[in-house]
Amino acid sequence: MREALSRDLEAARYAVDRAFRQYDAADPANRLVAGELEARWNRALAHAAEVEGKIAMHEAATPTPIADPASLGVLASNLKTVWDAPTTDARLKKRIVRTLIHEVVADIDDAASEIVLIIHWVGGVHSEIRLPKRRRGQRNSTSASIIEAVRQLVLIANDDLIAGLLNRNGLKTGNGHRWTRERVTSMRSNYHIPVFKPAEDGIEPWLNLSNAAKLLKIAPKTLRLAAGAGEIAAIHPLSDGPWIFARTELITTAAQSIAERARQNPRYPTKSHPNQQTLFRVSRCSMGCTNG
Structure with a gap:
């Protein structure tokens, strides 16, 4: 009604x-x-x-339901989780804001060069937030490292997946926001980065770790160790993100040699036996890299 x-x-x-x-x-x-x-x-x-x-x-x-204080406490503790969830769209966030906030009063502190926001919460509590005032001609642009990472990630990932990878690595937009599919799309457009498009014939020129390992018929960890040791060329745009392999690199003599040596050691496909010569020169950091 x-x-x-x-x-x-x-x-x-x-x-x-x-x-x-x-x-x-x-x-x-x-x-x-x-x-x-x-x-x-x-x-x-x-x-x-x-x-x-x-x-x-x-x-x-309509009688106003009496809220249980304990239930309100649980809801409050889950607010950040709900807000940051990828399934929470802009419409739900607006409803949350309208439910919790009565009004926001903005003022400018010229002496401190800050924007002062006074939040009047529905329950009567007030909060003050101060933000740096943007100077004339100042722009908050996306960092060059993120732009370069996106240029590489579009080889295997769509905008929705890229947004998730950037957030997983704790990276923010130039304005300090979490990444969404829309923001990745806008950033690509601004920097003329092409969108990911699956190959029409199904033969992708770039593969992630799992698909590359499947092509070589070896364990993904074996291939990751080889890439970390520099035995095979690969791209790793984010520390907590996928490895990217060119299909052309996977058919080289070096790649086939890695696969052959790994298959000859079936009991230890990801590392050498203690009494055998090590298969790869593994750097310390390569063990902490993700599968992608």
Whole structure:
């Protein structure tokens, strides 16, 4: 019932605005037309007031549920999780803001060169947040390292996946926001980075670690160790992100030699036997890299 009345009120307010614009655009000298448009405007205002009255009556007749303090505490502790969840869209975030915040008052502290925000929460508590004031001509641009990482990630990943990888590595936009698919798309467009497109024939020129290892018929960890040791060329844009291999590198003599040596040692496909010569020169950091 409440949702239906809300839709009626939205339509009524739109009708009021439309009637006013028509009345405002009318020629005052044409009294007949102006009078008719003014009457329409008044009828629209009366209808909007009627719908608002129905909503007020509905809310007055609906008992307000008594919130359990313990339940409110649980909801508050989960707020950050809900807000940062990839399934939380902009519409839900707006509903959360409208539920919790009564108003935000902004002011400028010229002496400190800061923007001062006073948040008036619904419960009556006030919070102050200070943000640095952007100087004239200043722009918050995405770091060059993130741009380069995206240029490499588009070889195997779409914008949605790239956003997740950037967030997993704790990287932010130039304005300090979390990455979303829309923000990755906008950034690519600004820097003329092409979008990822699967190969029409299914033969991808670039492969992640799992698919590259499958092509060589060896364990992914074996290939990761080889890449970390420099035995085979690979791209690793993010510390907590995928390894990227060119298909052309996987058919070279070096790659085939790695695969052959790994297959000859089936019991220890990811590292050498203690009594055997090590298969790869493994650097200390390569063991902490992700599979991708």
